[in-house]
Amino acid sequence: DIQMTQSPSSLSASLGDRVTITCRASQSISTNLNWYKQSPGKAPKLLIYGTSILDSGVPSTFSGSGSGTEFTLTISSLQPEDFATYYCQQSHTNARSFGQGTKLEIQ
Amino acid sequence: EVLLVESGGALVQPGRSLRLSCLGSGFTFRDYALTWVRQAPGKGLEWVSLIRSKVYGATTEYAASVKGRFSISRDDSKSIAYLQMNSLKIEDTGVYYCTRDVVRHTSSTSMFDCWGQGTLVTVSS
Numbered sequence: 001d002i003q004m005t006q007s008p009s010s011l012s013a014s015l016g017d018r019v020t021i022t023c024r025a026s027q028s029i030s031t032n033l034n035w036y037k038q039s040p041g042k043a044p045k046l047l048i049y050g051t052s053i054l055d056s057g058v059p060s061t062f063s064g065s066g067s068g069t070e071f072t073l074t075i076s077s078l079q080p081e082d083f084a085t086y087y088c089q090q091s092h093t094n095a096r097s098f099g100q101g102t103k104l105e106i107q
Numbered sequence: 108e109v110l111l112v113e114s115g116g117a118l119v120q121p122g123r124s125l126r127l128s129c130l131g132s133g134f135t136f137r138d139y140a141l142t143w144v145r146q147a148p149g150k151g152l153e154w155v156s157l158i159r160s161k162v163y164g165a166t167t168e169y170a171a172s173v174k175g176r177f178s179i180s181r182d183d184s185k186s187i188a189y190l191q192m193n194s195l196k197i198e199d200t201g202v203y204y205c206t207r208d209v210v211r212h213t214s215s216t217s218m219f220d221c222w223g224q225g226t227l228v229t230v231s232s
Binding site: 032033034045049050053091094097098101 | 142144151152153154157168169170171204211213214215216217218219220222223224225
């Protein structure tokens with residue numbers, strides 16, 4: 001099975017900051033990588049699919065890039081609603097898998 | 108509006124069984140693959156199981172942690188997917204989400220584009 005590893009596990013930042021979260025796969029997954037956002041007590045929500053395509057309604061402050069085994073999620077200017085936990089997920093194999101999550105907190 | 112509603116979560120003893128249901132509405136249920144994802148208290152997301160649409164033979168996939176104990180199925184006439192959980196362990200405790208597993212024309216990557224609100228399973232003696 002493919003292991004997904006996110007870094008950092010937690011991150012403190014301020015409003016307006018630019019932040020980057022990294023996701024590494026244990027083997028190549030091409031661009032079959034998605035990102036989700038989960039706010040406390042809520043179900044996860046799709047943010048980015050196919051490495052870099054923003055889901056409908058997702059602000060342009062979000063972007064994704066990468067291929068193979070290394071991927072990044074970047075938020076260019078943090079807004080209050082962005083403080084949440086973010087997960088990467090691979091769909092390259094039949095057995096899907098998630099990263100362990102990155103909790104983004106207000107500094 | 109696309110909706111997925113899970114039900115069936117409960118407190119059960121280790122070794123017992125439980126069946127979860129996921130009712131879909133607002134879309135043509137039979138055309139989509141469905142996935143169960145779980146989240147232990149205070150922990151991250153774990154993919155559990157997938158069932159494809161009948162067009163793809165309604166084939167199934169399972170995480171290693173549940174293979175042989177859990178079984179996923181679907182009844183397209185009722186727009187319901189099920190997760191039968193047998194020989195439950197304490198580590199199966201968590202919120203279980205039903206998701207729609209789709210491939211859009213803009214990408215060849217499948218993704219979980221719609222999530223239910225989750226149902227809580229607690230395995231404890």
